[in-house]
Amino acid sequence: MAINVGEGMTDEVGRQRGGWKSRARSSTRRERVTEVAIPRGGKGKEVAGSTSEAQDEPESQHEVVAEAQDVDEVNAEIEAEEKDEQPPPSPQKKNPRTTRRRNPPQVAPPPVTGYGGGPSDLSLLPSFGKHVAASLWRGECVGRYLKCMNNGKKVNDFDKPDSNLRWFWNVVDASGLRPLLKTNYNHVDWGLLTAFTKRWHPETGTFYLPISEMTITLDDVSCLLHIPINGKMLNHVGTACSMAEGKDMCEKYLNFNRDDCKQEFSKMKGAHIGFPKLEKIYHANLSQALEAENNQESDDEVGFYRECTIRAFLLYLIGATIFTNKSSQYVDVIFLTYLQDLSEVNTWNWGASRLAYLFNYLDAASRPKCGNHGGMYYGAFQKVRNALSC
Template sequence: MIGGRRAMTQSHRRERQSGHIPKRGRGRRGDGSGSSQATQPEESQVVDPSQPVDQTGVEYLNYQDQVHHDVTDGGYDQDHIPHQQDAGDEDDIAAAAAPEVLPTDPPFPGGPADLSLLHSYAGHVALPLWYNSNNVRKTRVLKPIIHGAKILTLGRPNENENLFWDALQQSGLHDLVYLGYSTVPHALLLTLCERWYPETSTFHMPMGEMTVTLDDVACLTHLPIEGRMLDHGKKMPKHEGAALLMTYLGVAQHEAEKICNQEYGGYISYPRLRDFYTSYLGRANVLAGTEDPEEVEELERVRTYCVRCYLLYLVRCLLFGDRSNKRIELIYLTTMADGYAGMRNYSWGAMTLAYLYGELADACRPGHRVLGGSVTLLTVRKLKFYIYVNFIFL
């Protein structure tokens, strides 16, 4: 490499002495792709000695000679680094002066001229971002609801606890155990939300539109994408929530009613569900290996409650993250009515994707600062797209 640099420097010196500075290679077809083959200079490239020579190329060659010399000597002289002017923060450069009242009718600068498709563009965050209204480019924040750390610290039985792991396999949600991030790239998620349009359910990117599909959900999470849907549009009454706690989690009646009264409906808080799970798991470990018939019966019951608590925690944290970040809907317990195998009859992948679409539709509006849903799925999918774009197209 050193010999090559010296040879190149000598070539530069010969060019300067002859007063001829040829155009640098633009590829074999002249498209800028680069080429190792030298090209003959055209007549238009020959410089008339009687005319003044543009010193820009000469100064660049001088700089190249000095840099090559410094690098090959094992040092780097700061005096040879060209001074670069500060271009300023891009966020400080507004495309247009922000009016006192943002426009509500097309055409929108940088946006659609016809609202026949993107009919809610006037309420999209892209409009204030274009004008940098109220310095929104620097003040806008987005808080993604992630529960990866909760899952990682929840604790699981040992691998030899077949009753626990077999139940997860039967439910079809076993792979969720290994899915989840404790941290996510906030800048990436914020950028994606600013480019989401609910009318098309796609991200409008510089290279075109893209989205998260059912195929992505199936490939990345291994969730079933065919089956029944769980409709829980209405708020569950307190008495129904208490009944689910007693039936599926073994909670005493007075305690179940107290929980639903505190949560104002069919909900349970994350800490309370975690306490139930920890209590059942600890009791199962104590009873493990017992031969007493009554204790064996209790062990089976406790393990069942433990698995149900874990599945409820898993589904809510990784698939249907709520923006309140405080409580879990008990409606998901109804999917266990036909046993663990019956949970496979639900299209968990489709429900996860629909829930994520709804969260993105809210997050792309000004004033919304929280993103729920399966943030892990969105992060993995977009990182996959980022790698694809950078290594395939660039």
């Protein structure tokens, strides 16, 4: 006799639970079908029966096969119903911040072909849109003043040796750099420098003035600074002096201890020597040179202290005048490369290197975001202003 396990169950077994249909009904149907398909006496203990039950065995086997087929069909129907009952995947919500409707793609601005009051043909000045003059036409950078880093006061206040110390001044005169001591200003006119940088154009390397175009030439450098404008060019552009190389050069050419040099490099964040420290190195070597000379020590030792004194002085001089940087706090050790042999200092083209250094800083100063400036030589702009006033 088949056991009816579905008695007492209602049709609400498959009601929804939280939006999902319960699978209790399909599982109940599976149990009902499988339990009905169990043949009589198919499992359990063997029980002796009558001959009539033995005669009904073939018929019961046919019934088992038919009922097994019915079970497969029912299982297939239940699986199909379960697939139908599964809810469709919920669509992903679109982020309103990334939709095209709220954030449309930016349209490229039309190409600029001219500026009101400025150049009408940009083939010669393609980067004029990034020039400070273009910002002024748009009403920007109205109160911009360029601060120039000037170390002239440091050079004027530098404690120089007596003029009768011939071993010192003879080498400085032979280097061709002594005139830099007389070309410094304690104060500069920021307004004058700001006005000239607004009229400088990097493409042509000239100032666009109301009268005509003007520029600074090598002849101006020679007349104003009186430094060499011929010879070998300084070739350290694009190369950097490592900390190890800087320590070696400072110890060999400045008599600067490596441990103290390491502390100074760490303070300056690179292979640089601050002006106060460089002045101390100069005075220390000068004192040792005079002391060794009074004690009548060997010529090699006296000569070593003398050369270190002169190198420290020349390094201070060029770092505070012709190669002033925007920090106005230190000088690069890389310039010691050109001071190794003091007899060949005048063979370097200091004037041309100074002019290229100035042009590089003028290019940077012609941009709106430039606030302070290095590498300026105030005397050159004074000359141009005097020419305009004539």
